[in-house]
Every structure is written in structure tokens, then in C-alpha cells.
Amino acid sequence: MIEMLLYSAITLYGVAILIALYRIAAGPSLPDRVFALDIVNVNLISGIAIISILLDTKAFLDVILILGILAFIGTISFSKFIERGVIIERKRND
Amino acid sequence: MRTNNVILRTVTRIVVIIILTLAVYLFLAGHHAPGGGFIGGLVLASAFVLLFIAVDMETVRKAVPIDFKLVAALGAFISVATGFGGVMFGEPFLNQVFGYVELPFFGETELTTVTIFEAGVALAVVGVVVTIILSIAEDV
Numbered sequence: 001m002i003e004m005l006l007y008s009a010i011t012l013y014g015v016a017i018l019i020a021l022y023r024i025a026a027g028p029s030l031p032d033r034v035f036a037l038d039i040v041n042v043n044l045i046s047g048i049a050i051i052s053i054l055l056d057t058k059a060f061l062d063v064i065l066i067l068g069i070l071a072f073i074g075t076i077s078f079s080k081f082i083e084r085g086v087i088i089e090r091k092r093n094d
Numbered sequence: 095m096r097t098n099n100v101i102l103r104t105v106t107r108i109v110v111i112i113i114l115t116l117a118v119y120l121f122l123a124g125h126h127a128p129g130g131g132f133i134g135g136l137v138l139a140s141a142f143v144l145l146f147i148a149v150d151m152e153t154v155r156k157a158v159p160i161d162f163k164l165v166a167a168l169g170a171f172i173s174v175a176t177g178f179g180g181v182m183f184g185e186p187f188l189n190q191v192f193g194y195v196e197l198p199f200f201g202e203t204e205l206t207t208v209t210i211f212e213a214g215v216a217l218a219v220v221g222v223v224v225t226i227i228l229s230i231a232e233d234v
Contacts (some may be wrong), residue, residue: 059128062120066137069113073144076102079148084097088231089150 008079013047034078041071099148106148108131113141121216125204131212135219142224151228166221172214176207 020043025035028075045067052060117137124130145154180189192206 062123062128065116066133069116069137069140073110073140073147076144076147080099080102088146088228090232091150091152 003054006054009046010050010054013043017043017047023086030078030082034075034082037078038071038075041067041074045071102148103122106144110141110144113137113144117141121212124212125206131215132219134212135216137224138216139220139227142220143227146228146231151231162221162224164221166218166225169214169217169219169221171209173218174214176211176214179207181189 017040020039022034024033024040027033027036045064047068048060048064052058081087117134120129120137121131121134122129122135142154144160145158176187176190180191181187188211190206190208190211192204192208194202195205197203
């Protein structure tokens, strides 16, 4: 029973990633694409958590942490690029 | 309009400590579990990149006065130098040994020479990744 629930959940996460990939390809503006990339990352984290339950292992938990960090830094970089036009500033101006 | 990123700077003060702790954990866990010097160095480099994004380049260079090209060269030197340790005892190049030592506080501990090699790999990865990202960002 619980295994069937897990398999259906991971299938739904795959469908959600596919929909977000369509939004990345066809998104009208750059913030739409950044948001869709964040959705892909969050769904990947959830899918890896379900896979580690299904395989009954703790080896994938580090992957979740690293994906979280990279998604955080990537979203911040895109947001700063959209707002300021430059990601790493040369010197402090405030 | 004056813009600032006070939220990002406040979050970064906490998150950088978490990322550095995860990097040290991944480096030490790499002997028997997934992890190791390469991925520990990458996570360490991502902490530096987050610092460079949150505050600017000059402030981080003043706070962390390290030339990252020298760090990369030092890491590569350490990795190759541990390879010659095996040659001195008549073993093949890059031969590594391990042993169980009784330490006063930790009890019986497994000490290896692979850890020194992995530390060199981690230093090389940090130096190369931060140098690449900084030289891309300076061209703007």
C-alpha cells in the first residue's frame, strides 16, 4: 500500500518537473524561467527523498543538502542579475 | 532610489556557517561514505561564491586575504607530494597506508594517509573554482 503511494507520488513529481520544463522553454519572461528552475530543483529534492525511502538507504541525504544549497545560490544569482544587472559587484556603493 | 540587499546579507551570515560545516562533514565522511575531497572542495567554493554575491569583491578580499591561485597550486603540490611518500619506502607511486592508533580522547581511531591526499584535492578544487568564477565576474 505505502509502496504504491510512493510510486504514484514520484510519478506525479516527474509530471510536475515536465510541466516546469515546458515553462522554462516557453516562458514569456526571464522571471518565469527562474521560477520554473526553482520548481524543478524543489521537485528533484522531493523525488530524491522518496527514492531514498524506496531503496531504504541514507546515502542520498547528502545529495538533498547539496541540491538545496545549489538551488539557493542559483536563485539568488538569477534574482540579483534581474534586479541589478551584475552578480558580483566590484566595490561597495552604499 | 538607493538599493541595498540587507535581507541577503543577514541570511548569508547564518547560511555560510551551515555551508562550511557541511563542507567539513563531507570531507571527513568521504572515507567510508559518499563524499570526499572533491565534493567537499566544491561545497567550500560555493560558500565563498555566496559571500562574493552577498557583499562585494573588495570587502571579501579584505576579509579573506588569500590568493586563490596560490591555494590551487598548494593543493596540487600536496597531492603529488603524498604520492612520493610511497616511493620513499619502496612501494609504488601514490601508494597509501592506514593504521589503527590509540588516541587519548577519541579511543581507537583509524588514521590514513589518504586524508592528506584528499586535503590537497580539496584545496586545488577550491582555488580553481573560485579563480574561474572571479575571473568571469571581473570582465563585466
